[in-house]
Amino acid sequence: MLSDAQHSAPLTGLRVIEVSSFVAAPLGGMTLAQLGAEVIRIDPMGGAPDTTRWPLAPNGGSLYWAGLNKGKRSVVLDLRSPAGQRAVADLVASSGADGGIVLTNAGYPWLSYDALREVRADLIHLRITGHHDGSSAVDYTVNAGVGFPLATGAEDSAGPVDHVLPAWDVACGLYAAVGILAAERHRRRTGEGRAITLPLADVALAVTGHLGFLAEGQFTRLGRPRIGNHLYGGFARDFQTGSGDFVMIVTLTPRHYADLARVTGRGAALAAVEQALGADFAKDSDRYAHREVIAALLAPWFASHTTDEVTEALKGTSVLWDRYRTFAELAAAPETLANPLVSLISQPGIGEILATGLPLAQPGTPQTPVPAPLLGADTDAVLREARKT
């Protein structure tokens, strides 16, 4: 049963069959589900390889699986048997004008566009792959190949520094949602379905290009230098307060910089240095060129003030800043649970957990998360509905 609120969610009625694992495809499907679509995730007997993936809850349940499959229906089928494969095809074929949409990162021949188009001529089929040549890749290998780990970390880092956020998986999942919605619009206007392939490595390559890193690499022959936590081409950096906390301080405009110089009481010293160097610290490029000098002048102010004092001093200024927190601090912060998109939900198989919903705030579409299903919880109901149609 849909609530009234869900009825006015923008994707109400849309039906997506997802055969997936890990981050990208599940996130793509979940994003559509959080906008009101009915997303049916189909797993093989016993679950896909992500069923038990870390992080785990104290009782052993996968917080990873629970986080990436919220609001879906879960169907388990013997995908090695012709009957199981036929059941998937029937679900794809039978689901009306708003159905016939497949999202997968699996390469089974029976699940391919060509195979399923036989049962549904206007099929929309989006498959996530590794590389565009068909070879395998995961977020960690893609990120190594694309350049970021050799530009991340302290200036004197010896080797690569991988970031912990699986950013390419996240971007890939969101691109998948975009691709499906764009194709659905086209189908609605023309009646035509389409086959879409989305290689994870191409997501990374495309975004690396969009952000200018590729063209920069072409021109410099060295690429972006390693500059620790400094912002490239401006002035931003981390500072440690007298309380031992770290804060990120960002100045993107002359006003940000002027406010920072003023509240730290370093205005005169900075102006003297600026004049002596023939620089103009109102300009991004000059703040960047002299970033170590500026940081050295500011650091003692942060070190000699508590985090509370820093907070008080920066309040009401234009300076962009935040305190670095651990995940545990984020989870414990009162403002986290106060955010409309965060709830303490009762997750079947795990218990009470902090979960997040949709960051797109809009009337008629709940931002609050709903739990993930237990693996296979909807198998009977979904197959029963399919027999009726």
Add this chain to the structure above:
Amino acid sequence: MLSDAQHSAPLTGLRVIEVSSFVAAPLGGMTLAQLGAEVIRIDPMGGAPDTTRWPLAPNGGSLYWAGLNKGKRSVVLDLRSPAGQRAVADLVASSGADGGIVLTNAGYPWLSYDALREVRADLIHLRITGHHDGSSAVDYTVNAGVGFPLATGAEDSAGPVDHVLPAWDVACGLYAAVGILAAERHRRRTGEGRAITLPLADVALAVTGHLGFLAEGQFTRLGRPRIGNHLYGGFARDFQTGSGDFVMIVTLTPRHYADLARVTGRGAALAAVEQALGADFAKDSDRYAHREVIAALLAPWFASHTTDEVTEALKGTSVLWDRYRTFAELAAAPETLANPLVSLISQPGIGEILATGLPLAQPGTPQTPVPAPLLGADTDAVLREARKT
């Protein structure tokens, strides 16, 4: 003029008015443009603050701006004047059933949903903000607050390690594209527009929750430990080859691990350790628990083989791996330009640069990039068209 290929791009006909700056909103608009939409970016006189943003080309042109505005039309207006503001409203109002869509990260009252709904009742308006309480935030400050920098980097890192990829900006831009397409589907079915707010900080919070970090922080009270380049909950790590290169090696399944043990000739030693420890290295959790032992046994093999030898040995195995490259190496690699989504384009104002198109591969939609416009290049044409309608 649209080519035949562009006519069958899925978003052909859709028209988006973008008043934007920096990464997220421009990336959202560009993603729609790369899928066939007409995206008109409107800038104030002289350009928005990102017009001169680093990285820069040798001639001073912004590779950042060029990268994030490909395939758009550029209009410059005096946005401080009533006439300029009225011109924007006219563009929003006049553009037919597929128009009336605004994407912005600007907070001008005259550009708000409430103001523009007066000229277009079925307006779709998506505004990107900092925090959901309306306060400012940028990728760097959001990332500090959400937990990743204190979990990234070597185990003995003293402070935060920021990643260089503006991952939240990227995710936010893609969420914006999703939000607009979902709203457009709803409008097509119901005639109703909607106001959507997308706070950058909420994108980070939502994704951190989806990936399980928030619930993990809730349970552990410490959050994810810092483990350098190791994969959490499995076995993957960087190794240095005898050539001095670094490679990322990933084993997500028992087969990956068995292949790695075999090709490195460490099968017997690993099995002996496994038995002595009472462990089962076919299990992710046991490979993770004993990751330092496994890595220590494997590292000498990598160190005593050249990168070519490592490549040859891993060829044909199931092991997931890649060599770490710099951005410059990525730009120079023959396979980069051979990728269908990469082209050397002639970028007005800059010259020949490597640029990337759409990672969503599909018949009828070109993946190849087209250049960004010069700032204001389409002002006259767009205003002339508006007068005609």
